[in-house]
Amino acid sequence: DSGVTQTPKHLITATGQRVTLRCSPRSGDLSVYWYQQSLDQGLQFLIHYYNGEERAKGNILERFSAQQFPDLHSELNLSSLELGDSALYFCASSQQGGSGELFFGEGSRLTVL
């Protein structure tokens, strides 16, 4: 158990819909990262938050947004969903924002029909 909690574990929805994925980092970790994992693209970095502030953006679509709340949990919002958004979405946390161990949750599997 990494200590990172993601909900929901599975989500099935239709094209055009909007979903919210939730992440609770390990106790004491200030950084939260979101990654998308699909079969042909591996782990793609989406966005990084540190203590409530956005620190870095990766290959995140404009239809996607995220935030980190004062209690350090984070939410990833995916809107106007397309079939190609079907993937595993992982949240990871770390103590600081620099290079060091990332602790991953078990992921949220999104299926868009």
Next chain:
Amino acid sequence: GENVEQHPSTLSVQEGDSAVIKCTYSDSASNYFPWYKQELGKGPQLIIDIRSNVGEKKDQRIAVTLNKTAKHFSLHITETQPEDSAVYFCAPSYGNNRLAFGKGNQVVVIP
């Protein structure tokens, strides 16, 4: 951004044999080189990492070696066991201490 390649994409080994997987990267400024293991249905987990001031690091049956000149680092697993079957990702650092994950190596240990 960082270009990361992992070879071979799939590796099958007999139980007890050694497995070696290699990661090449493009950013000469990378200074942190971790390997993550992902088991089926789980998130990736760090198994070993190395920083650029060290050439090799061992932890029981696993080791990582770094060749900064050639811009590659490798994961070595000795005396492989069925529980070593997983997908392994390298994730060299780049830019502002971000990690660039490769596409992964599937390791299959045949009992």
